[in-house]
Amino acid sequence: FTEEKLGQAEKTELDAHLENLLSKAECTKLWTEKIMKQTEVLLQPNPNARIEEFVYEKLDRKAPSRMNNPELLGQYMIDAGNEFGPGTAYGNALIKCGETQKRIGTADRELIQTSAINFLTPLRNFIEGDYKTITKERKLLQNKRLDLDAAKTRLKKAKVAEARAASEQEVRITQSEFDRQAEITRLLLEGISSTHAHHLRCLNDFVEAQMTYYAQCYQYMLDLQKQLGSFPSTFLSNNNQSSSTPMQSVSTPSVLASASASLPSVSNSIVTSGISELKSSSGSRKARVLYDYDAANSSELSLLADEVITVYSIPGMDSDWLMGERGNQKGKVPITYLELLN
Numbered sequence: 001f002t003e004e005k006l007g008q009a010e011k012t013e014l015d016a017h018l019e020n021l022l023s024k025a026e027c028t029k030l031w032t033e034k035i036m037k038q039t040e041v042l043l044q045p046n047p048n049a050r051i052e053e054f055v056y057e058k059l060d061r062k063a064p065s066r067m068n069n070p071e072l073l074g075q076y077m078i079d080a081g082n083e084f085g086p087g088t089a090y091g092n093a094l095i096k097c098g099e100t101q102k103r104i105g106t107a108d109r110e111l112i113q114t115s116a117i118n119f120l121t122p123l124r125n126f127i128e129g130d131y132k133t134i135t136k137e138r139k140l141l142q143n144k145r146l147d148l149d150a151a152k153t154r155l156k157k158a159k160v161a162e163a164r165a166a167s168e169q170e171v172r173i174t175q176s177e178f179d180r181q182a183e184i185t186r187l188l189l190e191g192i193s194s195t196h197a198h199h200l201r202c203l204n205d206f207v208e209a210q211m212t213y214y215a216q217c218y219q220y221m222l223d224l225q226k227q228l229g230s231f232p233s234t235f236l237s238n239n240n241q242s243s244s245t246p247m248q249s250v251s252t253p254s255v256l257a258s259a260s261a262s263l264p265s266v267s268n269s270i271v272t273s274g275i276s277e278l279k280s281s282s283g284s285r286k287a288r289v290l291y292d293y294d295a296a297n298s299s300e301l302s303l304l305a306d307e308v309i310t311v312y313s314i315p316g317m318d319s320d321w322l323m324g325e326r327g328n329q330k331g332k333v334p335i336t337y338l339e340l341l342n
Contacts, residue, residue, distance in 0.1 A: 001146055010152070012145050018182060021189035022138065028192055029131050032199070036123045039206075043112045068108055074101030089292040093228055100224040104217050111213040118205035126195055137185045144181045148174040229291030229305055278322070278340070284312035287324075287338040301331030311338060 014022075044050050067075065077098030084091035151174045155167035278285055286308055293303040301324045303309070311322040311333065324333035 010149065012149055012152075012178070014145075014182070018186055018189070021186060021192070025131070025134055025189050025192050028195065029127065032123050032126060036120060036127070039115065039120060039123075043115055068105050070101045070108055071105030074098040074103075074105060077101060089294055092292070096224060096227050100220050103220050107213050107216040107220075111209055114209040115206055118209065119202045122198060122202045126199070130191070130195065134185075134188050137181070137188055141178075141181045141185045144174070144178040148178045150174075278311070278313055284310050284325075286341040287311045287322075288341055290337055290339055293334065293337050295331060299332055301326065301329060301333050303333060303337055308341070309333070311340075 040050060044053070075098065077094045079098075081091040081094030081096075081098060084094065086092055086095055148171070151167065151170040155164065155171055158164040158167045287310075289303045289305055289307045289309065291303075291305045295302040301309075303324070307326070310325040312325075313322055317323070317332075320334060320336075321332045322335055322338070324331060
């Protein structure tokens with residue numbers, strides 16, 4: 001081996017097909033490791049948690065169950081909502097958001113578990129099982145090749161006929177052993193194609209697990225949005241332009257409502273043609289309440305989500321507000337909490 005490296009000895013080259021198979025196996029091992037490690041990072045971004053799980057796995061013990069990030073956030077929101085009061089608009093919204101976050105946390109756990117079983121485990125089995133076997137047989141092939149080349153060198157140096165006969169016999173034996181080991185290694189390496197096919201099925205399972213997870217998250221958030229209420233396109237902000245896509249019309253009610261209440265200038269971009277017409281006329285319109293609103297003082301009217309009230313404008317009134325009537329009750333209501341009905 002040393003003489004080969006110094007260029008002082010001839011080397012038996014492997015056939016091109018075997019060299020290609022070896023290259024394919026190395027490439028497969030390299031990228032499988034990278035994909036596996038990055039998938040672990042994706043599923044568990046916290047490096048400390050990954051190390052802890054690895055240690056418990058090596059010790060053959062179950063890691064202690066802990067809340068994941070969405071579950072922890074959900075619990076904080078629920079605790080805060082109960083502290084502020086479930087009867088208040090903000091407290092109620094926090095509790096609903098917290099419950100949704102906990103559902104997302106549960107879906108996250110299911111994704112990690114499914115991906116570990118169907119995707120990460122087969123990839124790890126290849127690295128720690130099949131490829132280790134290939135590496136072992138490849139080393140044996142290297143040793144057999146060195147034995148063969150050493151025998152060939154001795155044959156070249158043999159001067160006496162008796163020594164040449166012994167060397168020729170040795171070359172035949174080492175050549176036979178080398179050919180046999182090359183065949184074993186080749187058969188193992190050709191199994192890489194079936195490994196790719198198996199990993200493809202595992203990849204499909206991983207994609208399906210992700211699809212299920214994201215579909216669940218989307219559905220949970222959609223349900224939450226319906227519970228909290230959302231702004232219709234007629235109240236979309238920014239430059240009096242309506243949205244071209246439904247997703248752009250979705251806003252967090254509490255954020256825009258507080259902005260419209262504390263910054264009158266912001267509301268100028270929220271007022272739309274329907275509100276403008278109502279303000280310029282002396283008539284009234286029916287409006288549906290999008291979500292609960294607690295009156296800040298006696299001049300305002302408290303609102304309940306989904307109720308229908310009568311609204312109208314009075315001269316000199318702030319552009320963010322309308323007068324609302326419910327039976328004998330009357331008071332100012334913020335326009336961002338309303339959807340005008342035809």
